[in-house]
Amino acid sequence: MSDLLLPPSLEGVEMVRSVRTPAHLDYSYTPGRAMSRFLTGLAEKKIRGQRCPSCGKVYVPPRGACPTDGVPTEEEVELPHTGTITTFCIVNVSFYGQGMEIPYVSALVLLDDSDIPLMHLVQEVPYDQVRTGMRVEAVWVSDDELKPTLESIKWFRPNGEPDRDASTMRGNA
Amino acid sequence: MRDVAIISFAQTKHARAITDANEVEMLMPVVREALDGAGVGMDRVGFTCSGSTDYLSGQAFSFVMTLDAVGPWPPIAESHVEMDGAWALYEAWVKLQMGEVDVALVYAYGKSSPGDVTEVLTRQLDPYFLAPLWPDTISLAGLQTRALLETGRVREADLAEVAARSRRDALSNPYALLARDDSPDALLAEPFIAEPMHKWDCPPITDGAAAVVIAAGDVARELSSRPAWVRGIDHRIESQGLGLRDLTTSASTRLAGEKAGVASAPVDFAELHAPFTAQELILRESLGLGDDVAINPSGGALAANPVMAAGLIRLGEAAARITRGEGNRAVAHATSGPLLQQNLVCVLEGE
Numbered sequence: 001m002s003d004l005l006l007p008p009s010l011e012g013v014e015m016v017r018s019v020r021t022p023a024h025l026d027y028s029y030t031p032g033r034a035m036s037r038f039l040t041g042l043a044e045k046k047i048r049g050q051r052c053p054s055c056g057k058v059y060v061p062p063r064g065a066c067p068t069d070g071v072p073t074e075e076e077v078e079l080p081h082t083g084t085i086t087t088f089c090i091v092n093v094s095f096y097g098q099g100m101e102i103p104y105v106s107a108l109v110l111l112d113d114s115d116i117p118l119m120h121l122v123q124e125v126p127y128d129q130v131r132t133g134m135r136v137e138a139v140w141v142s143d144d145e146l147k148p149t150l151e152s153i154k155w156f157r158p159n160g161e162p163d164r165d166a167s168t169m170r171g172n173a
Numbered sequence: 174m175r176d177v178a179i180i181s182f183a184q185t186k187h188a189r190a191i192t193d194a195n196e197v198e199m200l201m202p203v204v205r206e207a208l209d210g211a212g213v214g215m216d217r218v219g220f221t222c223s224g225s226t227d228y229l230s231g232q233a234f235s236f237v238m239t240l241d242a243v244g245p246w247p248p249i250a251e252s253h254v255e256m257d258g259a260w261a262l263y264e265a266w267v268k269l270q271m272g273e274v275d276v277a278l279v280y281a282y283g284k285s286s287p288g289d290v291t292e293v294l295t296r297q298l299d300p301y302f303l304a305p306l307w308p309d310t311i312s313l314a315g316l317q318t319r320a321l322l323e324t325g326r327v328r329e330a331d332l333a334e335v336a337a338r339s340r341r342d343a344l345s346n347p348y349a350l351l352a353r354d355d356s357p358d359a360l361l362a363e364p365f366i367a368e369p370m371h372k373w374d375c376p377p378i379t380d381g382a383a384a385v386v387i388a389a390g391d392v393a394r395e396l397s398s399r400p401a402w403v404r405g406i407d408h409r410i411e412s413q414g415l416g417l418r419d420l421t422t423s424a425s426t427r428l429a430g431e432k433a434g435v436a437s438a439p440v441d442f443a444e445l446h447a448p449f450t451a452q453e454l455i456l457r458e459s460l461g462l463g464d465d466v467a468i469n470p471s472g473g474a475l476a477a478n479p480v481m482a483a484g485l486i487r488l489g490e491a492a493a494r495i496t497r498g499e500g501n502r503a504v505a506h507a508t509s510g511p512l513l514q515q516n517l518v519c520v521l522e523g524e
Binding site for chain 1: 192194197198201215228231238241242244246287292300
C-alpha cells in the first residue's frame with residue numbers, strides 16, 4: 001500500500017484501514033401451523049408431535065412435513081413426558097447469554113413413542129453420571145409460569161427406571 | 174445442445190402476509206402440484222435446485238429446512254442459489270445439458286412479511302458506500318425513474334399505463350395479489366409517495382412460492398402434451414456500483430437478449446420481471462420489444478412480487494401460456510440485484 005500513487009490533494013491524508021457499518025434488522029417469526037400447535041401445547045403442559053402418514057415416524061417438534069417422504073404430517077400425537085438420553089455433552093465453556101452454571105449437561109432426549117430426539121438440559125443428577133440410555137422425565141415450570149415456549153420445560157431429570165439398551169435406539173440418535 | 178422444456182408450473186395464491194404457514198408449509202403444496210402436473214414423483218427427478226434468501230426470513234440456512242418440502246430421501250442431488258429461482262432454473266438447465274439427468278425440479282419462495290423488505294434489500298448493496306446509507310428499494314427506484322423521465326423518452330403517463338395495464342391483466346390471474354381496473358388518469362391523480370414515485374409505481378409486498386419441472390427431449394414429450402421449449406437462455410451482470418452504469422437502459426438485458434436469440438423470430442408475448450413501472454419500459458427497449466408484443470399478460474411483478482420467486486414465476490407463466498396454446502413464442506425475463514443489476518432472458522417456444 002505504501003507505494004500507492006496518490007494525487008497531490010490526498011498526499012499525507014491518513015489511510016482508511018477499516019470501516020464499521022453496523023446493521024440491525026427486526027423480524028417477526030412465523031412458526032407455522034405445526035410448530036404453533038407444539039408451542040401452544042407447551043403452555044398447556046402438553047408435548048405435541050406429528051406422525052408421518054407414509055413412514056409412520058413421529059416428529060417432535062413437528063415442522064408440518066416429513067423430511068424423508070416430503071408429505072404433510074397432519075396427525076397429531078400427544079407424547080409422554082418421559083424419554084431416553086440418546087447422546088449428550090458436558091458443557092465446560094461459558095459463553096454470552098448462557099444462563100447456566102458450568103459444567104452442565106445438554107442432551108438429546110428421545111421421548112417415548114417419538115422417533116426424533118429433542119435437545120434439552122439434564123439436571124438433578126451429577127454431570128458425570130449422565131449416560132446414553134438413561135431414562136429421564138420432563139420437569140416443568142410451575143403452572144402459572146407456563147408459556148408457549150420450550151422453556152416451559154425447565155429440564156429433564158432421571159426418573160429412576162432402568163436404562164434402555166442403546167442398540168434399540170439406532171437410527172434415532 | 175439438448176432440447177430442454179418447462180413442462181409444469183405451480184404457484185401459491187400470493188398474499189400480503191401468509192401468517193398461518195411457515196416456509197415449508199407454504200412451499201410443499203406448490204412442489205406437490207408441480208410434480209403432479211408433470212406426472213412424476215421424486216424418484217424420477219434427477220436434480221433439484223432452489224432459490225431463496227436467508228435475509229427475508231432472518232434465519233441462517235433457512236433453505237435447508239425447506240428441503241423438507243421435497244422429501245430428500247434417499248439422498249437427492251440438490252443445489253441452492255441465494256438468488257431468484259430463475260437462476261436455479263438456469264443451473265438445472267445446465268445440469269440437463271450435461272446429459273446426466275432428464276428431469277429437474279426447481280422451486281423458489283420468499284416471505285417478505287417477517288421483516289421490512291425495503292430495508293432488508295439494502296443488504297445486497299455495495300457494503301462500503303451504499304449499504305451503510307440504507308437506501309430503501311423505493312428510493313433507489315425513484316432515482317432510476319427520475320433519470321428515465323429526464324431523458325425525455327418516457328412521460329409519467331407512460332408509467333401510469335404500465336401500472337393500469339398490469340393491474341387490469343391481473344384480474345384474470347387467480348394467483349395475483351393486486352388486481353383491479355384503474356384508469357391511468359385516476360392513477361396519475363394519486364399523490365406521490367416520494368416524487369417521482371407513486372404507490373402504483375411499486376410492487377405489492379408479497380409472500381409466495383413457485384415450482385417448475387423441466388425435462389429434456391423425448392422425456393419432456395412423454396410427460397407433456399405441449400412442452401415449452403427453452404430455445405435460448407442467458408444471463409448477464411453489470412457493476413454493483415449504481416453510479417457506474419446508465420440506469421436508464423439495461424446493457425446486461427440487451428446482451429442476454431441477443432445471446433438468447435430474442436430477435437430471431439417474432440415474439441407473441443413477454444413476461445418481464447419489472448418490480449417498478451419504469452423498469453418495464455427500460456426492459457422493453459433493451460429487448461427490442463415493440464408495441465405489438467403483449468407484455469406481462471399475468472399482471473407481472475406489479476401484481477404479485479414474492480421476492481426470490483417473482484422471476485421464476487415469469488418463466489413459469491410464459492411456459493404455462495405456451496402449453497395452454499395461448500401463444501407460440503415468448504420471452505421470459507428475470508432480474509436480480511438493485512435496479513436491474515443482473516438479468517436473465519429466456520426464449521420459450523411450442524413445438
